[in-house]
Structure formats: C-alpha cells, structure tokens
Amino acid sequence: MRHIFLILTSLALIAGANAQSRKERKILFGSTYNYEVAVLGVGQDGTKVFKVWGYAKKVDDAIVQAKKNAVAACIFRGIPGGNGAAPTPAICREANAEETHADYFDSFFATGGKYLKYVNLTTDAVPSGQDRLKVKGGYKVGIAVQILYNDLRSDLEADGIARRLDAGF
Amino acid sequence: MKKIFLFLATISLSLAALAQAKKPTIMVVPSDVYCISNGFSQQFIANGVEQTLPDYKKMVQNDRNMRLAITKLAAIMADRGFPLKDLEQELKNLAQEEAEVAAMQGKEGGEIVESPIDKLKRTAKADIIMDLDFNVQKRGPQSYVNFNLRGLDAYTAKQIAGAAGSGQPSTAAAPELLLEEAVISYIDEFNGRLQSFFEDMFKNGREVKLQLKRFNSAAFDFEEEFDYDGDTKEFGDIVDAWLEKNCVQGRFSRVDGSSNMLKYEQVRIPLFKESSSGRQTAIDARGFANDLRAVLRKPPFGIDCKVYQRGLGEAWIVVGEK
Numbered sequence: 001m002r003h004i005f006l007i008l009t010s011l012a013l014i015a016g017a018n019a020q021s022r023k024e025r026k027i028l029f030g031s032t033y034n035y036e037v038a039v040l041g042v043g044q045d046g047t048k049v050f051k052v053w054g055y056a057k058k059v060d061d062a063i064v065q066a067k068k069n070a071v072a073a074c075i076f077r078g079i080p081g082g083n084g085a086a087p088t089p090a091i092c093r094e095a096n097a098e099e100t101h102a103d104y105f106d107s108f109f110a111t112g113g114k115y116l117k118y119v120n121l122t123t124d125a126v127p128s129g130q131d132r133l134k135v136k137g138g139y140k141v142g143i144a145v146q147i148l149y150n151d152l153r154s155d156l157e158a159d160g161i162a163r164r165l166d167a168g169f
Numbered sequence: 170m171k172k173i174f175l176f177l178a179t180i181s182l183s184l185a186a187l188a189q190a191k192k193p194t195i196m197v198v199p200s201d202v203y204c205i206s207n208g209f210s211q212q213f214i215a216n217g218v219e220q221t222l223p224d225y226k227k228m229v230q231n232d233r234n235m236r237l238a239i240t241k242l243a244a245i246m247a248d249r250g251f252p253l254k255d256l257e258q259e260l261k262n263l264a265q266e267e268a269e270v271a272a273m274q275g276k277e278g279g280e281i282v283e284s285p286i287d288k289l290k291r292t293a294k295a296d297i298i299m300d301l302d303f304n305v306q307k308r309g310p311q312s313y314v315n316f317n318l319r320g321l322d323a324y325t326a327k328q329i330a331g332a333a334g335s336g337q338p339s340t341a342a343a344p345e346l347l348l349e350e351a352v353i354s355y356i357d358e359f360n361g362r363l364q365s366f367f368e369d370m371f372k373n374g375r376e377v378k379l380q381l382k383r384f385n386s387a388a389f390d391f392e393e394e395f396d397y398d399g400d401t402k403e404f405g406d407i408v409d410a411w412l413e414k415n416c417v418q419g420r421f422s423r424v425d426g427s428s429n430m431l432k433y434e435q436v437r438i439p440l441f442k443e444s445s446s447g448r449q450t451a452i453d454a455r456g457f458a459n460d461l462r463a464v465l466r467k468p469p470f471g472i473d474c475k476v477y478q479r480g481l482g483e484a485w486i487v488v489g490e491k
Contacts, residue, residue, distance in 0.1 A: 041337060042336070042337070042350045042353055042354045043353075044353075045353050078361075081334075083337055084313075084335075084336045084337025084350070084354065085337075085354050086332055086334055086354045086355045086357070086358045087358055088357045088358065088361075089357060089358065089360075089361030089364075093361075093364065093365075093368075149357075150248070163364070163368075164249075164250055165249040165250055165251065165360055165363065165364050165367070166192070166249065166250030166251055167367075168189065168190050168367070168371050168440075169189055169190055169191075169192035169193075169250075
C-alpha cells in the first residue's frame with residue numbers, strides 16, 4: 001500500500017512539473033523570442049530560405065505569426081546554418097534593439113505592416129501533416145519562407161535602426 | 170554673448186560628429202595554398218634554398234573560377250559600402266607605373282628620383298586582405314565546394330574575420346554554380362565578424378604597430394637616461410609613459426626592446442585628434458607617430474627623427490636624422 005502511495009505521489013509531482021498552466025501557454029504564444037527556425041538551403045543572392053514556425057489559437061493566425069517570426073529572426077537573432085548554408089548574423093547587433101526602437105518595431109510588425117514587404121515567398125496554403133500540429137491551446141504551424149534579407153538590412157540601415165558596415169568611415 | 174557661445178558650441182559639436190575615420194582598403198587575394206596547388210606559382214633560389222611563391226599575374230590571366238569568386242565578392246562588398254581594390258587592375262597599374270616612372274623626364278631632362286625603398290614599396294597592398302581559398306571536391310557522382318575566406322589585418326597580421334565550411338553536395342550543379350553559392354552563403358557571416366572588428370575599433374581605438382629604431386648617427390641610444398617630467402628615466406621608459414598617456418585607455422604592449430630598438434604591438438590609437446584649427450581629423454599610425462616625433466624634437470631630447478609609414482597600421486620612428 002505504501003509503495004502504491006509513493007508511486008502515485010511521484011507521478012503526480014512529475015505531471016505537475018511538466019504541465020503548462022494556461023497563463024504560461026499564453027506567455028509562450030505571445031513571446032517575441034519564441035522563433036523556431038530550420039534552414040532549408042542557400043537562397044538566391046540577397047535572400048534567405050528557411051522554415052519557421054508560429055503558434056496561435058487558429059491556423060491562420062499561426063501563419064501570420066510565423067511570417068512575423070521569420071522577419072524577426074533575421075533582425076534580432078540571426079539564422080542558424082544548415083543544409084549547406086552558413087549561419088547568418090542578426091541585422092540588429094546591439095543588445096535589446098527591440099526595446100531601444102520599440103516604437104519603430106511596433107508599427108513595423110503590426111499585422112499587415114511593413115514586415116510583409118520582405119516575405120517574398122511562402123508555402124502559406126493551409127499547411128498539413130507535421131507542419132500543422134494541434135497543440136494544447138491552439139496550433140503550431142510551420143511554413144517555408146524566402147526572406148529578402150539584403151533589402152531588409154538596407155531599409156533598416158537607411159532608417160537608422162541597424163548600423164551600416166561602413167558607418168563611421 | 171550667450172548666443173554666440175551656443176552657436177560656436179553647436180558648430181564644434183557638428184564638426185566632431187562629421188569626422189570620419191580613415192577607411193581601410195580591402196582586397197581579395199587568393200591564398201598561397203590555392204595558387205601553389207593550382208600551378209600558379211614561381212620558384213626562386215634564395216641563399217641556396219628553393220622557395221615557391223604565388224604567381225598572381227599568372228592566376229588572374231588563367232583562372233576563371235577565381236575571377237568569378239572575386240567579382241561576386243566585390244559586388245557584395247561594394248553594396249556594403251566597401252568597394253574592393255581589384256588585384257588584377259592593381260597588378261596592371263603597378264606595371265604601368267613602373268614604365269611611366271622609368272620614361273618620365275622634366276623639360277630640363279631631370280628624372281624621377283626613386284630610392285630602393287620606394288621601389289620595394291611599389292607592390293599591391295591593402296589594409297585588409299580577404300584571403301580566399303576554395304576547391305571543388307568529389308564524393309561519388311556528387312560535387313561540393315570547400316570554401317575558406319579569411320580577413321587579415323595586413324599590419325597586425327591578425328585574423329579579424331573568417332568564414333569556412335563545405336557546401337551542399339550536388340550531382341547536377343556545375344562547379345561555378347557551387348562556388349557562387351558558397352560565396353553567397355558565407356559572406357554574411359564574414360561581414361558580421363568584420364563589423365565586430367570595426368565596432369571594436371571605434372570603441373577601443375585602431376590597433377597598430379609602432380617601432381623605434383636609431384640611425385648610427387643618433388647622439389644617444391635607447392638606454393640613455395633623461396630628466397623628464399620631474400623624474401630621471403631611461404629613454405624607453407619615457408616612450409612607454411608617453412604611450413600610456415596617449416593610447417586609448419593606455420593600451421599598448423612593448424614586445425621587445427634593446428639599446429637600439431623598441432617594438433610596440435597592440436597599440437590602440439585614437440581614430441581622431443583635434444587639429445590646430447580645432448577640427449576633429451582622422452589619424453592613422455603615421456599621424457600618431459608624428460605626435461611622438463614632435464615630443465622627441467623638443468628638450469631634453471632635441472633630436473631629429475624620420476617617420477616611416479607602412480600603411481594605415483604601422484609606423485617606424487627612426488631616431489637620429491630625417
């Protein structure tokens with residue numbers, strides 16, 4: 001009897017430790033750092049091609065979020081290497097650029113905002129199979145994107161958000 | 170009065186803000202291993218020892234793949250604000266310059282004076298070398314490119330940027346396509362590291378080398394003691410004290426020294442100094458060495474010095490005469 005009690009207590013504790021509260025899920029879904037990116041290969045000159053995931057309650061919203069994440073990854077975190085492509089550094093190299101230029105990025109990433117200018121090609125027909133996973137509280141959706149990386153960098157440099165390579169010379 | 174003061178303050182601040190550091194020149198140079206392994210090399214016998222050196226002229230005249238890589242890199246770097254010096258054009262210019270110097274005469278028949286040092290200095294150079302190496306490898310029916318791009322500071326001999334790796338194997342793609350893909354793939358990583366180098370330079374000063382040497386006509390050697398700043402010190406220690414005062418955050422390393430030479434590395438010099446007109450002007454190793462020369466010309470030293478420039482990043486002060 002004592003053994004059964006111990007096993008049940010342990011199981012309850014493990015389950016409790018792994019469970020995400022509704023609040024935690026909401027935070028994760030809304031997190032601006034929650035980008036999952038897998039590089040698909042070397043893109044055409046000036047572009048980056050990778051797969052990116054987005055989370056939302058509805059599939060359509062998750063697709064929109066994935067596109068935002070794709071552009072945000074290029075700006076703030078950089079893109080990892082893979083499939084023959086070398087890693088790409090973040091366009092904004094200063095720490096906390098997102099907070100320093102909060103007003104700029106609020107309008108940049110508003111739904112239907114300027115960020116869409118740099119998302120050239122996606123597979124955003126309703127994804128299926130492993131690219132459309134039902135998770136607790138919504139969907140995790142993966143889309144392949146081509147981002148106009150050089151155009152994005154040039155525009156951010158022109159707007160004074162990113163530092164040019166030849167700045168100061 | 171207050172308005173005049175404010176106006177003057179605004180003008181001087183604007184001038185300081187507009188000051189631009191001296192822009193380093195960049196050139197793509199094929200690595201020695203690339204040239205030698207592809208047969209673009211020449212052999213010399215120096216002091217009984219056979220030496221193999223890259224033959225850049227032969228390479229630019231025969232290697233289409235390297236030309237393609239250089240063109241691609243140059244286009245990308247020009248977009249980033251750094252038009253590259255072209256090795257091929259530089260070699261042609263040097264040959265043309267040599268012919269013109271030999272042929273040029275004044276109206277009175279005077280010829281251009283050129284010392285052996287002037288002739289030695291007439292070589293293709295840049296402040297930053299993009300040292301490029303690649304080779305196409307086979308794995309069964311597939312080909313892939315091994316790519317290695319290093320950014321070298323020509324004066325400190327430090328690697329300041331780099332990107333290297335292998336591309337994705339392909340059965341169908343031609344070697345030129347694989348090479349182009351490798352350039353596109355690695356250049357952002359390379360430029361990211363180059364940008365870190367520039368950011369460090371703006372924050373901590375330009376890293377240069379400085380050497381002091383003496384002509385045999387100099388009145389003293391570098392172990393002689395002088396009364397300077399209320400203290401009696403060896404000449405070398407006085408130079409150390411001056412560097413500590415004038416380097417960014419007092420950063421420099423004396424790597425070697427004797428009674429005839431002082432050798433400094435990792436000397437962090439400011440990028441700007443205030444000119445006599447109050448403007449912020451960009452300086453390089455030569456400008457910095459000139460300031461030290463001005464100190465040496467005054468008492469208690471009172472000695473003439475020659476400042477010998479080796480690009481943006483290295484200068485020698487030769488004590489004793491001009």
